């Protein structure tokens with residue numbers, strides 16, 4: 001029997017710096033996925049799937065409004081990669097973003113946290129994000145605004 005090929009989805013994610021002074025280097029918002037579903041309790045950047053007819057930027061603003069209750073200003077594309085899980089192929093796009101209003105709330109996540117790139121390396125992250133985390137830590141994403 002042949003195995004079904006996992007469907008491909010485009011996923012946008014946000015690199016959102018913690019507002020205020022940077023003690024110990026910049027920190028960015030990450031979230032732990034809910035227990036029970038796919039990639040349960042793994043960490044990821046806030047965001048989600050791009051819907052048909054939507055731009056990456058509009059999808060990211062919508063996802064963060066729905067899942068964090070914040071309004072974003074979305075900046076440039078920082079990173080793009082592709083990863084195949086057993087259930088899904090993810091085309092992952094990371095965009096720079098800042099919060100223009102609201103305090104992030106974990107409406108769709110188990111918990112939220114601000115972490116440095118070094119701290120992120122120690123968290124169990126979604127596999128698609130591993131090369132992204134390496135590039136972030138090594139300063140290969142360019143200017144992060």
Ligand SMILES: Nc1nc2c([nH]c(=O)n2[C@@H]2O[C@H](COP(=O)(O)OP(=O)(O)OP(=O)(O)O)[C@@H](O)[C@H]2O)c(=O)[nH]1
Pocket residue numbers: 011012013037038039043044045046047048049088090092126127128129
């Ligand atoms: N938001 C986000 N999703 C990621 C990242 N890395 C990664 O592999 N993903 C995967 O991309 C998909 C994101 O879609 P989603 O957030 O709408 O999916 P979900 O499973 O939480 O919700 P769903 O029940 O609506 O499908 C998930 O399968 C998630 O595991 C990341 O850094 N951020």
